[in-house]
Amino acid sequence: MLQVYLVRHGETVWNAERRIQGQSDSPLTEKGEQQAHQVGERVKHLGITHVIASDLGRTQRTAEIIADACGCAVTLEPRLRELNMGVLEKRPLDGLTEEEERWRRTLVDGTENGRIPQGESMAEMAARMHEALNACLALPAGSRPLLVSHGMALGVLISTILGLPAHAERRLRLRNCSISRVDHQHSAWLAEGWVVETAGDISHLDAPALDELQR
Ligand SMILES: O=C(O)[C@@H](CO)OP(=O)(O)O
Numbered sequence: 008m009l010q011v012y013l014v015r016h017g018e019t020v021w022n023a024e025r026r027i028q029g030q031s032d033s034p035l036t037e038k039g040e041q042q043a044h045q046v047g048e049r050v051k052h053l054g055i056t057h058v059i060a061s062d063l064g065r066t067q068r069t070a071e072i073i074a075d076a077c078g079c080a081v082t083l084e085p086r087l088r089e090l091n092m093g094v095l096e097k098r099p100l101d102g103l104t105e106e107e108e109r110w111r112r113t114l115v116d117g118t119e120n121g122r123i124p125q126g127e128s129m130a131e132m133a134a135r136m137h138e139a140l141n142a143c144l145a146l147p148a149g150s151r152p153l154l155v156s157h158g159m160a161l162g163v164l165i166s167t168i169l170g171l172p173a174h175a176e177r178r179l180r181l182r183n184c185s186i187s188r189v190d191h192q193h194s195a196w197l198a199e200g201w202v203v204e205t206a207g208d209i210s211h212l213d214a215p216a217l218d219e220l221q222r
Pocket residue numbers: 015016022026027028029030089156157158159219220
């Protein structure tokens with residue numbers, strides 16, 4: 008059985024400001040750095056062998072802190088990036104025009120191939136996230152990877168493993184530096200392949216963490 012840990016990055020400046028990031032980036036806040044250290048403390052005795060991170064700055068920084076605690080190196084994986092949110096990136100969630108809010112809703116309400124102008128669909132993101140997860144199956148036997156990614160990206164991955172539509176991620180709260188785990192296993196009882204062990208665990212954090220854009 009392969010166990011894969013999934014971590015959302017620590018709190019960022021734009022998370023705290025309720026500003027949409029997507030594939031744009033803002034740095035971790037001081038609290039975000041602390042959260043990453045708390046993940047490191049939590050996972051450092053779990054035998055993590057690989058820390059694999061989205062190549063955006065906020066995930067790289069979170070991954071460096073966790074990898075330091077685990078004594079391993081960080082590998083960058085662009086397929087773990089957050090959803091490309093096109094023209095809504097860098098926009099404040101509370102300041103969207105009516106048209107922008109309609110684009111956002113089309114994205115998250117299950118409209119087939121719904122996307123923000125110049126952005127990516129949930130299905131496209133789900134496909135690349137599954138590719139990145141499945142790539143872990145090629146690691147040497149006995150590996151225990153930890154992936155550092157993003158709120159919607161991980162939410163879509165977990166939702167679709169469960170057989171739910173991608174936009175079901177809106178019903179899954181993945182706070183900054185929450186830990187989830189999925190296992191790839193062959194069981195006589197559970198479904199073959201990936202199963203979800205835990206989602207959104209924040210018991211290692213000592214202060215309330217934001218969910219995506221504090222929603
Ligand atoms: O991009 C963002 O602003 C949020 C959206 O959910 O994701 P994350 O903070 O996890 O990158």
